[in-house]
Amino acid sequence: MTPLSTTPPTLADVAELAGVSRQTVSNAVNNPDLLRSDTLARVQDAIEALGYSPNRAARNLRTRASHLIGMRIGPAQEGTANATMDRFVHSLVETSREAGYHVLLFAGSSEDPIAGYEDLLRSTAVDAFVVTDTYLGNPQAVWLEQRRAPFVAFGRPWDHPDARHPWVDVDxxxxxxxxxxxxxxxxxxxxxxxxxxxxxxxxxxxxxxxxxxxxxxxxxxxxxxxxxxxxxxxxxxxxxxxxxxxxxxxxxxxxxxxxxxxxxxxxxxxxxxxxxxxxxxxxxxxxxxxxxxxxxxxxQPLEDVAVEIVKALEGLLAHPPTIATSTLLVPTLALRGSS
Amino acid sequence: MTPLSTTPPTLADVAELAGVSRQTVSNAVNNPDLLRSDTLARVQDAIEALGYSPNRAARNLRTRASHLIGMRIGPAQEGTANATMDRFVHSLVETSREAGYHVLLFAGSSEDPIAGYEDLLRSTAVDAFVVTDTYLGNPQAVWLEQRRAPFVAFGRPWDHPDARHPWVDVDxxxxxxxxxxxxxxxxxxxxxxxxxxxxxxxxxxxxxxxxxxxxxxxxxxxxxxxxxxxxxxxxxxxxxxxxxxxxxxxxxxxxxxxxxxxxxxxxxxxxxxxxxxxxxxxxxxxxxxxxxxxxxxxxQPLEDVAVEIVKALEGLLAHPPTIATSTLLVPTLALRGSS
DNA sequence: TGGTGTCATTGGATCGATCAAGACGATCCC
DNA sequence: GGGATCGTCTTGATCGATCCAATGACACCA
Known part of the structure; x- marks a missing residue:
């Protein structure tokens, strides 16, 4: 009995095809150096043949990690030239991909800046946050710190010099x-x-x-x-x-x-x-x-900001967590006709 | 033995506190009208007291749905005034929140427009996609359709008039x-x-x-x-x-x-x-x-586009799926000094 | 009295992965 | 030669939710 074509293959399917146990397939994916090279090759062939990718939900459940980074995004500011956030989002998405993370965007109401964070944190939907609008007096950062939630801020904790969270900012x-x-x-x-x-x-x-x-x-x-x-x-x-x-x-x-x-x-x-x-x-x-x-x-060197933020995130989420150092980056000047 | 303070409460914790079974708590969350009102109140109190939110990974695993919508985002276009995508992303995030969805951004290499989609689809990381850059001859849409992956396009399938996927576009x-x-x-x-x-x-x-x-x-x-x-x-x-x-x-x-x-x-x-x-x-x-x-x-009425897209997505993901109708929206003219 | 039906609730199995521990054979060393 | 060690692979339990089938309580009616 073959599974329905709409059901993606599982570890067990690959294991059966390769003639090994489920755990061995899991190791082939996560710790390839534990396998003998011929077994590894056989398993990899089976993975290839079936087009297998580990089910994220199952993996997340077991490992207690989602490999998602949450970021709140406010409404677009019309009538201004402020595009920092958009350029930054692009950079962050690309940089975090290289580190194996995806970016989860969520909307935030300006009245309650905490809502959204709370929900995602409780439901363990994201591993960490990137907090961007620290200039607003920064209630999220304070709240997240109390909660011991891992996060990195884009922006210095101006009003909280004793803040312990890592941050990256531009001078x-x-x-x-x-x-x-x-x-x-x-x-x-x-x-x-x-x-x-x-x-x-x-x-x-x-x-x-x-x-x-x-x-x-x-x-x-x-x-x-x-x-x-x-x-x-x-x-x-x-x-x-x-x-x-x-x-x-x-x-x-x-x-x-x-x-x-x-x-x-x-x-x-x-x-x-x-x-x-x-x-x-x-x-x-x-x-x-x-x-x-x-x-x-x-x-602002937003690409570099993204790189530093992802570095800090990787440190926070490592086992054991690394004390991330905060970084202050130097902007450049784009010369054009107006000067 | 109380759980470690860092471990979020689970269904079982709530059930114990409320003196009911796990399933009853689950029903209180997902089908409140199945419960007698006094039991419901008791369970809700317990949920409140513990600050419980269902673990997303576990729920996703069981229900085979992530409530995430994937969207590819290309690198920011410098030197142009093209900001459609950014405004749209904002709108999409806010609209999909109301429908209970979050937006997962992923990066795409221009050389291989399929990569990224493939991975997320196989690992059942997202429930559906929003495909935006359909003007590029649209290989993603064709590919996703073959894969029978649920997605809605922002943009008409110009070169594929027989395409069956729902789309929303601006005239x-x-x-x-x-x-x-x-x-x-x-x-x-x-x-x-x-x-x-x-x-x-x-x-x-x-x-x-x-x-x-x-x-x-x-x-x-x-x-x-x-x-x-x-x-x-x-x-x-x-x-x-x-x-x-x-x-x-x-x-x-x-x-x-x-x-x-x-x-x-x-x-x-x-x-x-x-x-x-x-x-x-x-x-x-x-x-x-x-x-x-x-x-x-x-x-372009991007807020409306987002609303229509989310509607179409909800239809696609409903049980049974609804045949989503495609929509063509009419833009407006923002009058300013240059005319 | 006993069968039938509805309502509220429960216990066990399950989703698909990883963890922890153990099995097995081969190798090594005293 | 026997015990320890290593490399390789396997088995059963587990993460936390939902699905499914079944249970008990209760009312209704013949």
Missing amino acids: GAAGTDLATTHLLDRGHQRIAWIGWRKDSRIGEDRRAGWSRALHARGLPTTGLASRVEDTVASGREASAVLLDEAQPTAFVCASDTLAMGVLHTFRDRGITAGREMSVVGFDDSQVAQVVPFGLTSVR | GAAGTDLATTHLLDRGHQRIAWIGWRKDSRIGEDRRAGWSRALHARGLPTTGLASRVEDTVASGREASAVLLDEAQPTAFVCASDTLAMGVLHTFRDRGITAGREMSVVGFDDSQVAQVVPFGLTSVR
Whole structure:
């Protein structure tokens, strides 16, 4: 009696065909070096012939591991140039594949950032999480840590310096320093900053890089900074005000979204972005890449972030777990026509 | 002997606490109406008290279902404005959550579009797939159909009209018709087309909407169309040539990427996009939304696409499976400053 | 009184893999 | 030569849920 053609072959099927026991087939898959080479070959032939792959549910049940990494994904942000998460998801999926993991996406309601995590954790659906939106005051990280759930954060635990979880982040200050220094090298003296409101730790970090670079050359920052919401309209207004009140010749922005606002103002006033009047954004979004003549932008090394995160995850999930070291990566500057 | 605090509670734990059998707890979770109301309440209290969630691996093993939907995700396309997939992923994740499904992302090598599908299918890791890149001649769909694997395609089976799998698509021709008619209503007479090479079925579909709209008003299309690669540079070159040779006053493009190329040419020539000289893109990307004064663009109803796809998936996975009807959705036009 | 039916609940088998322990023969060493 | 050791392979138990068949309790009706 052959099994229904719709039923995938099992260990037992392979074992019967190869004339060995189930355990031997299991070893052929998981510990090939335990088998004599001729038996191994015979089993592998049988596996090939039947097109066998271990049933994931059964394996997960027994080994108490799913080889899935959970990641919450919020709704797409329309009207902004924020594409960091999307590029990161791509990188993470590809990197974790090499480590034998798949990525499980789940939706999160902004009202209850814990929901979703709770469920997946209880039902042992994922082995670990990647937590991305740590800038929101980071309740997930705190909660997951209490729960002793394995996770790696993309983003530093700003408000919890005693946090014990591994994290990977990009040095925002280094990025804006890079951008500002680039403008200084181009001869600019009065370089303005348009960033986020003061309660954003990331925003303050990026701002610090700008002021650090200016101070390093003995230049003042007074009156050259503006803190607004992360929208194109805010960037437009802020740049208009700064142009009138502080006469900068260049802008460094905390995001491409804000930088687009600056380009908007330039257009309002017939200014052409370039060597004379420059703008630098942050994130190297598609917008920066395709806007006419291009927007110079700080580019986060998201591929490297993914690699480091997966490394940390592998450490966490190893037996015994490795104390993962946290990593701070340095961004680069994508030079384009706007500077 | 209490279980280790790190081990999640099981059915048996709940059963013991509630003083009922395992099966009764299982029923309380899956068929609550089978229980007497007082027993149900008692079991639910126990579940609550222990923080119990059914172990997914065990459930998957027994029910032969994972409640996971697999979706292949290619590498991010840099240098273009193509963000359809990202917006769609967001929508799909949120919609499938409501149906009790999670989304499993996996990476695909462009050389072997089947790899990944094969593995997940054999190991019964996912219940079904969502296939998105059907424009590539669609080898996955053919292969999955042969395999009798449940899947829904986002995109019509252009080259396989006899395909039996359910699909959901957006009427590209309707979108470009909408865009062209909008321009005609604004008084334009000579409206150019910049689209993709002829081997793209989607491109030809979108092109058809443009020519249909012009012909409906008795206007000629001769010399007004150009077919190029989907890059900003190509759009820029094509629009420059068209301006010189055909004197159009408006452009309809197969993508926002190409439309950005047109804006590039405008900028080269000191033309301001607006009522006089108009451009319309396709996809309503973030680029279209934040570029100064905005790019009018055809917007695919991706949220609705996700809803329809999940509906079709639920049908496929129901017992017995429902013959899912395929759906063609109509896009809308996001009006902005460029027209 | 006893048969029939319904309702609520139970116990054992099962999904397909891995773990733990043991069987078997060959080899080695004192 | 006998016991220990190693390499190779096998058997039975197990992970935690659901499926299936069966049980007991109870009401109904002839």
